[in-house]
Amino acid sequence: MGEEEKIMAAGKKMVRVREFIMEDLPAVEELERLCQAGLSGDNAAGGGGGKKKKRGMSLYAEQIGDPFARVRHAPDHVILVAECGDEVVGVIKACVRMVTRGSSSSLRKTKTKTNKFVKAACLLGLRVSPSHRRLGIATELVRRAEEWCAARGAAYATMATTASNAASLALFQGRFKYALFRKPRFLGHPVHRHRARVPRAHRVLQLPPPLAAAAYAALLPAAAAAPEFVPADLPALLAHKLTRGTYLAVERSPGAGAPSSFAVLSVYDATRSLSFRVGGAPPLLRASLAAARALDRRAPWLRVPSVPDVFRPFGAYLLYGLHMSGPAGAALLRTLCRHAHNVARNNPACAVVAADVAPDDPAAAAVPHWRRFSCDEDVWCIKKLTSVTANGNAAPAAGDDDDWTTAPPSSVLFVDPREF
Structure with missing residues (x-):
């Protein structure tokens, strides 16, 4: 991806997606404040305030400090920002890392206890300014992040949101065909x-x-x-x-x-x-x-x-x-x-x-x-990524003879605290 690239017209101004630079830090921090995240930390549309949709008390979570903190541990990581004129109006973070996917069906048939490793992407911290929503900015940020991850060999992309975040689920499950995958409990x-x-x-x-x-x-x-x-x-x-x-x-x-x-x-x-x-x-x-x-x-x-x-x-x-x-x-x-x-x-x-x-x-x-x-509203979604071959055809981003998206859930989830 070039340093700066036109993506769409938002009103009378052109919106571009580019990689984060340190001069963007104040704007990204302001987006975090405006789009206060819920317990899982990822509100896809960036709106609605991330609190749990329940009466009574609600638990909020906010990211502080280093904007790369949740992705820096992975060898391949990026922050993409959407810019309208001189204003940063959207952001998304992504990283690609090797993780176990439990026992694949082929391994279960042989009753082995060997974990299969797979290269998986994690999309985090999608935010769009309240003044620039419903313009397709979130869609473009997710699409560019997926392309970035697929180009680095990720076979799957994952994201986390909450069951009450209708906007997030509509974007990822509706437009991008992510499947509901796992539902961890926060205690x-x-x-x-x-x-x-x-x-x-x-x-x-x-x-x-x-x-x-x-x-x-x-x-x-x-x-x-x-x-x-x-x-x-x-x-x-x-x-x-x-x-x-x-x-x-x-x-x-x-x-x-x-x-x-x-x-x-x-x-x-x-x-x-x-x-x-x-x-x-x-x-x-x-x-x-x-x-x-x-x-x-x-x-x-x-x-x-x-x-x-x-x-x-x-x-x-x-x-x-x-x-x-x-x-x-x-x-x-x-x-x-x-x-x-x-x-x-x-x-x-x-x-x-x-x-x-x-x-x-x-x-x-x-x-x-x-x-x-505590909270039991968090949901993880997953999608099998595809890449574009030299002849322009879509192909799986990485070889995998067993589709993880349809695998039965394991009773043990390892939640990496660096990505929380």
Whole structure:
């Protein structure tokens, strides 16, 4: 793609799509503010305010800091902007990375536990200025992003939105023929001032990144359901400066002859790139929570479970790579979640510990969470990409003898916190 290219006429001005330059940063940040994103962070039409379409409180999420933060980890990444005159009126981010797609049908027939890797694109952060909607700008941004990804060998493109975001679903499922794919659950729990109690019968060990990578390499393919979306660069994620640690929980004295049980998870600091806020709370609830915080400050020995001030922007620690095994696995995973809570207490910017899991993942029942800080509206969509051959004909962007878009869902989804 050239540095600048005409795409359409919007009113009396020509709109162009080009790659992001640092001089665009203030305009892109303003688009983020105008098109406030919902919990999944991707509002395709950029409008409607991203809050959940429910009465009562709603959870908002906003991207902060480095505009490339969600895509920079991938070797191939880009930000495209739509420009009308001298004004940036639209933006989209994209990256291409290698991920597992679970067990393909050919592998399932042989009953192997080998994960199949595939090159997949991730489209993120589509925003269009409210003053320039319904002009086809979002459509052109998605089309150009898909072309960019297909040219780099991506076999599939994925995106995330919410079930209530009709505009996003109409664009991706309607115009671009994306298929509804997976529906992860977001489970959040507030971080209290008091340490969570860890059972004496459990022992928590921190694994150094090389050992953590080796553990995941052995555990994930051997899981009952081969996990989807595990990144090929998992060792780099585990060693990332924002990964606060990988933790293993075991029983101190398992019964004689009892099968071994364990649980493992990793903790990622998202406070520098992601900001949450709760809106729509009634004044009485705000006042009661403020009173609980005041009481907790004055009488900490009462151990009042006061909730942080979530009506102002706050950060989160994200749990990923959750895995448990054995009869005590669920209890050990709950212990790890409590340990992660205690780790998060050391960061004043963190008010919530959260995890994204598949709805059928056994780990979902073991993760402590509050309903008001959780969400089951997120949906992932997928599309098989095509590229244009030298003779101008459409062809699959990458060889794949098994269509992932129609594969039954795995009960284990690996949600990369760098893309959240």
